[in-house]
Amino acid sequence: MSKFVKAAAGIVVIAVLGWISTAPYLSNEGLGRIPGVIIGGTATEAPEDFRPLNGAVQGPLLMKQAGFPPFVNYLMWVGAEGGVITATRPDGGLWAQRVRDRGGDGWLRIGDATYEMEAIEKFGDERLAMMALWAEKAGRNLDEPLYEGSEPLRDWEVFFWVPR
Numbered sequence: 001m002s003k004f005v006k007a008a009a010g011i012v013v014i015a016v017l018g019w020i021s022t023a024p025y026l027s028n029e030g031l032g033r034i035p036g037v038i039i040g041g042t043a044t045e046a047p048e049d050f051r052p053l054n055g056a057v058q059g060p061l062l063m064k065q066a067g068f069p070p071f072v073n074y075l076m077w078v079g080a081e082g083g084v085i086t087a088t089r090p091d092g093g094l095w096a097q098r099v100r101d102r103g104g105d106g107w108l109r110i111g112d113a114t115y116e117m118e119a120i121e122k123f124g125d126e127r128l129a130m131m132a133l134w135a136e137k138a139g140r141n142l143d144e145p146l147y148e149g150s151e152p153l154r155d156w157e158v159f160f161w162v163p164r
Helices: 003-022 094-102 124-137
Strands: 061-065 072-075 077-080 083-088 105-110 113-122 157-163
Touching: 061 083, 061 094, 077 105, 077 124, 083 113, 083 124, 094 113, 094 157, 113 124, 124 157
Parallel strands: none
Antiparallel strands: 061 072, 061 105, 077 083, 083 157, 105 113, 113 157
16 A cells, blocks of 8 residues: 555544534534534433423533434424423524434433433424423524524424423
8 A cells, every 4th residue: 555545544543533523513604514423422321300400501512313324413402391392494404304214212421421211203282382491491482593594593493302
């Protein structure tokens, strides 16, 4: 094997290990949409009520779905009685489509705790009620976009994660 091939292989290995260790990036544009593969945290039994976590844990959670590919994504969330509400833009994103196609088994890491959960997509009035809670935590109302260029929050897709 030539020195060039060895060097190229070494660079590829370093790049992949770096990506695994540092992704996902916290944004919703460019590289921020590239997921990582390590969720971390401590396996923890899910509480019956996630509402106390709303004030105790700031920022997004990490979500990893079961199966392949083993991607980890940042999600905005709000704790509720019996589970966790997450939402995503109605743009055909990978994780929402995987929930629909393969089922919602996965893990949520909130702070240092990682919970085994199952995502259930919500529709109709129930979706809007959950989205209103999500929007309130985000400091918005349902008619506002989360950021410039996104759809109004009332159009977003909602998933409710329950312990499995």
